[in-house]
Amino acid sequence: MDNALMIGLTRQMTLRRSMDIVANNIANANTTGFKVETLLLENSPARTAEHSDGPSELQYVETWGMGRDFSQGTLELTNRPFDFAIEGDGFFGLETDAGTEYTRDGRFHVDNIGQLVSADGSPVLDADTRAPIILDPNAQNVRIIDGGAVIEDGAQVGRIGVFDIVDRGALSKEGNGRYTLELGPEEAEPLAMFDAVVRQGYVEGSNVSSIVELTDMMQIMRAYASVSKFLKDAEELNRSAIERLGKA
Known part of the structure; x- marks a missing residue:
């Protein structure tokens, strides 16, 4: 040709x-x-x-x-208690059948066994234990304080996992605002950000x-x-x- x-x-x-x-x-x-x-x-x-x-x-x-x-999207007020937005860097960690996935979509809810889950039912990981966060469905007051700590009726029951991904080029898009991380043989899992700013009652809009x-x-x-x-x-x-x- x-x-x-x-x-x-x-x-x-x-x-x-x-x-x-x-x-x-x-x-x-x-x-x-x-x-x-x-x-x-x-x-x-x-x-x-x-x-x-x-x-x-x-x-x-x-x-x-x-x-x-x-870059940061606009934080949109929803006033829903289980909507969360990260202000600054970091990604929420979710437990899925394919392994850990990461997202900036913080539209969460509590399922029928008390787990804090994403819109499709994937458990949100705890920053300290990397296990699902369990809440009491009968709790009267659930709030988030500095670093994503989950306070239920005055007692801390978990910490929303916000993870620092340094090499964002290693993220692979999975759809629905989800990403997986391709780690090398000597690379460790991303570290939790205990100083992350998590806003309750907000979600992050598109940028x-x-x-x-x-x-x-x-x-x-x-x-x-x-x-x-x-x-x-x-x-x-x-x-x-x-x-x-x-x-x-």
């Missing part, structure tokens, strides 16, 4: 992927704890098609990975800026149209060249 067509097609593929990501960001603008995502690209050198002159190497564009902005995402969407559409025109012009040039050669 012609070099120009190959370059144009690889760029169109990455632009389509970028559009999917921007559309997903916009769709999650109101999703609790969602973090905005960006497609990361890299140049990929490759040999050109056979020719007698011109460059010997071309630069194609390929997907390198996914970038996530973990998506709809205006920015809509602007990015328009830029992607213009870039795609420009590449499409480039490919059309290149195809027309090739056709004209072939016609002239046929008449020679």
Whole structure:
């Protein structure tokens, strides 16, 4: 295939992927704890098609990975006693069948056996024991104090696990605002943050800026149209060249 067509097609593929990501960001603008995502690209050198002159190497564009902005989202007041938001760094730890998962979505509730659980029923881990937090369903007053300590009728019954993940690039998205952590053979589990600021009666909103995402969407559409025109012009040039050669 012609070099120009190959370059144009690889760029169109990455632009389509970028559009999917921007559309997903916009769709999650109101999703609790969602973090905005960006497609990361890299140049990929490759040999050109056979020719007698011109460059010997071309630069194609390929997907390198996914970038996530973990900056703080807006804290939204709900006044529900088991809604929690982290102010600053850290992630809530959840116990799942696949192992520990991490999230910024603090919409919790107490299940029928007294465990503090996430929206889908995954137990919230205790910072001290890394075991589920058990509450008394008949307790009259449950509140959170400094460092996430859970105070039930005046007595501490647990501490909401907020964990410090230094290498956020090692987080793998699992969906529903959840992440798993890929640890090396000599790496330890993330440490609990006993100085974490946990706000009761709040949830953290998405950090998506709809205006920015809509602007990015328009830029992607213009870039795609420009590449499409480039490919059309290149195809027309090739056709004209072939016609002239046929008449020679």
